Amino acid sequence: xxxxxxxxxxxxxxxxxxxxxxxxxxxxxxxxxxxxxxxxxxxxxxxxxxxxxxxxxxxxxxxxxxxxxxxxxxxxxxxxxxxxxxxxxxxxxxxxxxxxxxxxxxxxxxxxxxxxxxxxxxxxxxxxxxxxxxxxxxxxxxxxxxxxxxxxxxxxxxxxxxxxxxxxxxxxxxxxxxxxxxxxxxxxxxxxxxxxxxxxxxxxxxxxxxxxxxxxxxxxxxxxxxxxxxxxxxxxxxxxxxxxxxxxxxxxxxxxxxxxxxxxxxxxxxxxxxxxxxxxxxxxxxxxxxxxxxxxxxxxxxxxxxxxxxxxxxxxxxxxxxxxxxx
Numbered sequence: 001x002x003x004x005x006x007x008x009x010x011x012x013x014x015x016x017x018x019x020x021x022x023x024x025x026x027x028x029x030x031x032x033x034x035x036x037x038x039x040x041x042x043x044x045x046x047x048x049x050x051x052x053x054x055x056x057x058x059x060x061x062x063x064x065x066x067x068x069x070x071x072x073x074x075x076x077x078x079x080x081x082x083x084x085x086x087x088x089x090x091x092x093x094x095x096x097x098x099x100x101x102x103x104x105x106x107x108x109x110x111x112x113x114x115x116x117x118x119x120x121x122x123x124x125x126x127x128x129x130x131x132x133x134x135x136x137x138x139x140x141x142x143x144x145x146x147x148x149x150x151x152x153x154x155x156x157x158x159x160x161x162x163x164x165x166x167x168x169x170x171x172x173x174x175x176x177x178x179x180x181x182x183x184x185x186x187x188x189x190x191x192x193x194x195x196x197x198x199x200x201x202x203x204x205x206x207x208x209x210x211x212x213x214x215x216x217x218x219x220x221x222x223x224x225x226x227x228x229x230x231x232x233x234x235x236x237x238x239x240x241x242x243x244x245x246x247x248x249x250x251x252x253x254x255x256x257x258x259x260x261x262x263x264x265x266x267x268x269x270x271x272x273x274x275x276x277x278x279x280x281x282x283x284x285x286x287x288x289x290x291x292x293x294x295x296x297x298x299x300x301x302x303x304x305x306x307x308x309x310x311x312x313x314x315x316x317x318x319x320x321x322x323x324x325x326x327x
Contacts, residue, residue, distance in 0.1 A: 002202045005195040012191030013218040016053045019184020020222075024049035026177025029169040050226075050242075051249040053219040056189035058254055062262035066193060068207035069215065070264050071120075071132070074255045075273040076216025078113070081223055081243045082280040083316035089227045089239045090309025097240050097288050097304075105244045106288060108147065110281035112251040115143070117274050120266040130266040132259045140256030147248055192218070209323050212273060220246075240304070269326075276319055283312070 048055075054077055061069035089095060097106075119136035122129060169177070192215060200210040223246050227239040258264065287304055304312075 002199065005198045005202070008191050009195040009199065009214070009218075012188045012195065013053075013221070014188070015184050016056060016188025016192065016219070017222060019056075019181045019186075019188055020049050020052035021181070022177045022184065023052065023181025026169070026174045026179075026181060030171075030174040030178070032168055033171065033174070048249075048253075050222060050246050051254055052185060053188075053222070054250055054254045055257065056185035057192050057215060057219060058258040059261060060186070060189040060193045062258045062264070064193060065262070066197060066207055067262060067264045068267070069193060069196065069211045070258045070262070071255070071266060071270055072208045072211025072273070073215050073219065074250045074258075075116075075270070075277050076212035077220045077250055078247045078277050079212075079273070079280055079319065080217055080220045080316070081247055082284055083312045083319070084217075085220065085224050085227050085243055086240065086284070086304060087309045087312030087314075087316065088224070089231045090304040090312065091306050092228065092231045093234070094306065095231070095240055095304040095309075101241055101244060102288050104150065105241070105248070106281075106285050108150075109244045109247045110278070110285055112143070112248055113274070113278045113281045115140070116251060116255070117271070117278065120271070120274060130268075132255070132264040132266060134260045134263065137256045137259035137261075140252045141260065144249075144252035144256055147252060206269075208267065208270060208273075212323055213320065280315075283315075 054073055057073055058070050061067070061073070086095065116132075119132050119139060120130055122131060196210045196215050197207060199214070200207045203210075223242055226242050230239045230242065284304075287308055
């Protein structure tokens with residue numbers, strides 16, 4: 001039973017990621033056919049594609065009532081993004097950061113992490129009464145709207161930096177890819193949720209632990225691959241921008257929609273993960289604020305060097321050990 005569940009879980013990740021890829025390909029091609037600008041395609045379809053795996057899993061988990069997976073997947077993905085992905089990327093090459101990322105995006109990502117705590121903490125005296133309710137989800141979605149407006153304004157002021165490479169498929173092929181992509185997201189999401197629950201039961205751990213480890217790492221593999229490729233190509237700005245943008249999408253869009261769909265209970269143990277997520281954001285902001293602005297629009301110095309990358313990765317490993325042994 002556990003081996004079969006693991007195989008189905010892995011198959012779910014493959015189907016999920018391929019589904020997200022095909023959905024983005026089909027939707028981007030369709031948008032290009034109707035002369036929708038690159039700025040709109042990049043900030044909506046392509047950006048959504050990076051968070052589509054988390055979205056699919058969370059919506060399936062919310063509908064099925066596995067709310068521990070909902071919060072755990074988002075927090076686990078965000079913690080993995082900052083501590084593991086940036087840690088590994090910085091060990092390959094020192095990471096520099098754009099001025100806008102330092103001034104707006106990283107602080108906004110930290111604000112999103114703090115906001116999760118604020119909407120989750122309803123009752124200080126009775127931890128069992130803490131929920132992220134649909135009205136909280138609406139608040140998160142409103143801030144997602146603010147983030148989109150910021151991105152549109154930023155992209156309009158730097159139009160040459162947002163050129164989306166898309167294939168222009170025949171109309172039938174674009175629709176076929178979109179249908180197959182949506183099917184892949186739904187089927188992959190269901191496979192992951194169902195088998196993650198079975199695996200948690202077999203191992204005697206909570207769904208929260210499975211979500212924070214296996215599920216969240218699996219859904220973050222595309223971001224890991226993108227960041228490593230970007231660093232190897234010396235496009236180090238993309239590594240941090242990719243992670244920060246993904247974290248903002250995960251909290252405001254993915255968690256927002258998930259909690260609008262279903263009242264999400266917040267167990268007392270999840271506040272540890274919320275604080276780790278906030279701590280990772282503070283750590284990142286602290287490192288990048290050490291530099292000074294240069295005429296190039298980047299921050300001066302090695303904002304995240306190899307030693308700091310090792311520290312990030314070590315913190316993540318310690319956090320994993322804590323999760324596994326605390327169950």
